[in-house]
Amino acid sequence: MVKPFVPLLLLALLVGSAPLFAQELDQKILQSRTLFQGLSDDLQVQMWAAMSQGGPVAAIGTCNLNAGKVTEAASKQGVTLGRTSLKLRNPKNQPDPWERAMMEEFERQKASGVALEELEKGEFITQGGKKTFRYLKAIGTKPRCLACHGAVIAPEVEDKIKALYPNDLARGYKEGDLRGAFTLIQVLE
Numbered sequence: 001m002v003k004p005f006v007p008l009l010l011l012a013l014l015v016g017s018a019p020l021f022a023q024e025l026d027q028k029i030l031q032s033r034t035l036f037q038g039l040s041d042d043l044q045v046q047m048w049a050a051m052s053q054g055g056p057v058a059a060i061g062t063c064n065l066n067a068g069k070v071t072e073a074a075s076k077q078g079v080t081l082g083r084t085s086l087k088l089r090n091p092k093n094q095p096d097p098w099e100r101a102m103m104e105e106f107e108r109q110k111a112s113g114v115a116l117e118e119l120e121k122g123e124f125i126t127q128g129g130k131k132t133f134r135y136l137k138a139i140g141t142k143p144r145c146l147a148c149h150g151a152v153i154a155p156e157v158e159d160k161i162k163a164l165y166p167n168d169l170a171r172g173y174k175e176g177d178l179r180g181a182f183t184l185i186q187v188l189e
């Protein structure tokens with residue numbers, strides 16, 4: 001009788017590696033969530049400083065992740081950080097197919113009652129032949145976002161936004177809407 005040594009070994013590996021894999025994913029999700037929490041807080045602080053000094057016109061340049069130190073440092077280490085949306089202000093924030101599909105999924109989950117704060121997705125995918133960690137975290141619309149993303153925008157704010165973003169679609173939002181998402185891409189091999 002052949003001893004089932006190899007199948008048992010394979011089974012042990014399979015069972016043993018499953019939690020490891022899950023842990024690696026959970027860890028990356030947690031790290032990404034924490035990273036974006038920090039970036040989001042910094043962004044809000046800058047935006048509020050500018051808003052309280054000069055109102056929304058003065059704050060227009062502060063709703064921006066791209067110029068940040070963390071974003072730059074991440075990019076040097078092969079990690080891309082960004083923001084995206086299904087209705088864009090800056091066309092450079094265009095979602096790729098994975099991001100678009102996930103934001104559509106966020107909209108479905110939100111419609112079925114899931115809280116905005118819970119909407120996130122992290123997974124390993126193969127992209128361009130390389131194992132890649134992808135993470136997306138929903139960004140909700142708060143009352144303070146409406147000055148620049150709401151249905152009614154003051155004429156002086158409107159003029160400046162129009163001049164900078166002639167194809168702006170990121171308006172007409174209400175409090176609690178899904179404004180967009182933070183996105184992280186890390187190519188692993």
Ligand code: HEC
Nearest residue numbers: 056059060063083084085088089090093145148170179180
């Ligand atoms: C003072 C005006 C202003 C306020 C207030 C504001 N934004 Fe923005 N927002 C902008 C501008 C301008 C851009 C385009 C930035 C760029 O060029 O990437 C933008 C872009 C974004 C994007 C990137 C996707 C896109 O459409 O290009 C997200 C997400 C976003 N804003 C969310 C928010 C949220 C959430 C709030 C409230 C917490 C908020 N914004 C408040 C002006 C504002």
